[in-house]
Amino acid sequence: MSVQDDLMTVQRCLDDLSRSVSRLEQEIGSGGIDIRRVRTDADHLRESVALLRETAPRVTSSGRPDLVPIPDTPYDDTLWTDSDDEGLGARDRHAP
Numbered sequence: 001m002s003v004q005d006d007l008m009t010v011q012r013c014l015d016d017l018s019r020s021v022s023r024l025e026q027e028i029g030s031g032g033i034d035i036r037r038v039r040t041d042a043d044h045l046r047e048s049v050a051l052l053r054e055t056a057p058r059v060t061s062s063g064r065p066d067l068v069p070i071p072d073t074p075y076d077d078t079l080w081t082d083s084d085d086e087g088l089g090a091r092d093r094h095a096p
Contacts, residue, residue: 003056007049014046 021035021042028035 007053007056010049011053014042014049017042018046 021039025035025039030036030039
């Protein structure tokens, strides 16, 4: 099962949970703190799964995630002009 399939299964379960909570609200009433907490928790789960679906890796038809090409050209040296060499200390100072 792929990640997208698992996320769809979770979404269906959340839909079932939402319907069940709605039925409980009709039977019990929506004024109690317990049922409001359950409704809020279910809504938070729905939002969390939606965020997870946005960030989950997309799988192409070949069954592999989309690859991001990394160029072989060297980085521009001006990117590093304002930094020290990590682990070597500053250029104008000596180690004790």
